[in-house]
Amino acid sequence: MQKFITLGEGHGDLFELEALIGHNGARIDKGIFLHTADGPSTFLLIMSPVRGNFQAIYTIHHGIAYKEGEGRKYTLIHEWCRAADLPVVEFSTRNPEDFYEREQFYQYITGVLRLNNLIPPMT
Incomplete structure (x- = not known):
């Protein structure tokens, strides 16, 4: 079972995301940017499943300015993941x-x- 957890609004989402990446690196499976044609992007931090099949997916929902690889939040998140x-x-x-x-x-x-085989199938 996957559960989406929205991190917050404004700059609070970035501080939470940085802390998650910095302190839970072993539990994180991957990061995913979801881009749209005409609006802000969404970022998903996919955690590894725990206790059976529970999988947390932390998200910055529709809050990342992105245009052809540019944007301050986008760049920061990429740096933290790298x-x-x-x-x-x-x-x-x-x-x-x-x-x-x-x-x-x-x-x-x-x-x-x-x-796209980025999260496990429903069990």
């Missing part, structure tokens, strides 16, 4: 604003991640 030797995957997805509720976007992303 320093922790974490793989980073990037791809384009539908805009979160296409969905009525955030939970619907997370269900869509769960399906996309499973289809």
Whole structure:
């Protein structure tokens, strides 16, 4: 079971993400940037499953300015992942604003991640 955990708004999300990467490196599976055609990107920090099949997915939801590899938050997150030797995957997805509720976007992303073998299948 995957559970999305939104880190916060503003700069609080960055401080939390930096702490997670710095102190939980052994538990982290990978980082994923989800880019949209016309809006901020989303970042997912995929943790390894624990206690059976629970898997936390920490997210900075629709809050990373990105344009062709540029953006301060984008660059910082890449640097932290590189320093922790974490793989980073990037791809384009539908805009979160296409969905009525955030939970619907997370269900869509769960399906996309499973289809691309980036998270384990449902058990």
